[in-house]
Amino acid sequence: MAGVGLSYLRYYKIFVPLATLLVLIYVTCVRLPEVHLSACTENGRPCNEMWSKKERDPEEGKDKEMMTAKVVALVQNVEYTRQCEGMEFQITRVLAAFRSCISEDGQILLKEYLSGWKEFIKFMDSLGMVFGFISQETTTKINIMNVYLAGSSGAEYHTLQSMIKHELDHGLVNFKELPRDQVPSGCRTLLRLHRALKWLEMFLYKLSISTSQDNTGKLCALAYEETLAHHHSWFVRQAAALAFLAMPPRRELLQILCVHKEEEAQFVLSTTAKSIIRVYDLTQRVYEAHGMLELP
Numbered sequence: 676m677a678g679v680g681l682s683y684l685r686y687y688k689i690f691v692p693l694a695t696l697l698v699l700i701y702v703t704c705v706r707l708p709e710v711h712l713s714a715c716t717e718n719g720r721p722c723n724e725m726w727s728k729k730e731r732d733p734e735e736g737k738d739k740e741m742m743t744a745k746v747v748a749l750v751q752n753v754e755y756t757r758q759c760e761g762m763e764f765q766i767t768r769v770l771a772a773f774r775s776c777i778s779e780d781g782q783i784l785l786k787e788y789l790s791g792w793k794e795f796i797k798f799m800d801s802l803g804m805v806f807g808f809i810s811q812e813t814t815t816k817i818n819i820m821n822v823y824l825a826g827s828s829g830a831e832y833h834t835l836q837s838m839i840k841h842e843l844d845h846g847l848v849n850f851k852e853l854p855r856d857q858v859p860s861g862c863r864t865l866l867r868l869h870r871a872l873k874w875l876e877m878f879l880y881k882l883s884i885s886t887s888q889d890n891t892g893k894l895c896a897l898a899y900e901e902t903l904a905h906h907h908s909w910f911v912r913q914a915a916a917l918a919f920l921a922m923p924p925r926r927e928l929l930q931i932l933c934v935h936k937e938e939e940a941q942f943v944l945s946t947t948a949k950s951i952i953r954v955y956d957l958t959q960r961v962y963e964a965h966g967m968l969e970l971p
């Protein structure tokens with residue numbers, strides 16, 4: 676009798692999270708629109724051309740120049756380019772997008788910001804179906820932003836700061852609740868991506884200091900628990916926990932990232948994490964200054 680009880684317990688332990696995940700996948704697939712990602716361009720130019728642009732960040736001096744030279748060398752490295760050619764996801768595009776995200780006068784450029792995210796979607800899509808609901812959720816948020824950017828007030832959505840001003844001036848931001856029949860504001864939507872960016876930065880950092888013995892799913896889960904999980908419901912946290920179990924091993928992950936040598940992996944990952952931190956910190960300050968960190 677006790678044996679039967681135990682086997683039921685085991686069955687529920689597997690069945691409940693699995694059913695949760697399946698329902699979540701179903702709901703997101705039914706509810707969410709398809710998205711077609713455009714080719715990677717920044718300011719009308721292919722992403723790989725961005726590296727020839729002079730880096731401009733007054734806070735960083737010589738170190739930055741050396742770092743930039745190293746990154747440029749990495750991206751332009753013929754062998755590296757040849758190996759990565761034809762691969763959907765390119766971490767150097769993420770790097771390029773987030774490095775070009777902050778304008779000279781400290782504005783967050785939304786088109787560049789979103790193009791970094793679009794590249795991450797390619798990464799998630801290459802991981803398979805289990806990550807589909809996360810990819811769909813990210814896509815939905817990007818789609819909402821794209822509608823604003825392409826709309827009649829598109830010019831107001833050029834930067835984070837101009838978007839906030841525009842939406843506040845026109846009473847478009849809901850501070851108390853999210854009405855069901857209303858498209859979420861740009862401020863609220865970007866805040867969701869902003870919170871996820873903290874997870875990403877932490878995951879990339881953890882991955883950059885990891886060794887071949889480390890379990891990527893665990894690193895992912897740790898980064899999640901320290902950051903994004905605080906903003907998610909129990910239901911979403913269970914689904915995320917299941918997705919982490921399906922994370923490919925580190926070696927496979929680095930292959931998708933198109934880095935083959937350990938030093939190269941460490942450098943590319945930490946550089947990308949750093950470029951994200953700059954964008955995250957500035958965005959955080961702007962949201963904080965407007966009392967918008969808890970938009971429902």
Ligand SMILES: CCCCCCCCCCCCC/C=C/[C@@H](O)[C@H](COP(=O)(O)O)NC(=O)CCCCCCCCCCCCCCC
Binds near residue numbers: 798806895911918
């Ligand atoms: C390596 C891929 C692993 C990805 C794991 C990321 C963990 C995040 C779990 C996210 C669950 C998303 C399900 C839905 C969440 C929403 O409830 C929630 C709130 O939205 P709402 O207020 O409109 O209701 N939405 C969000 O928080 C937005 C989440 C966006 C998730 C972005 C995840 C980005 C993953 C990028 C992977 C790139 C890895 C690159 C590694 C080198």
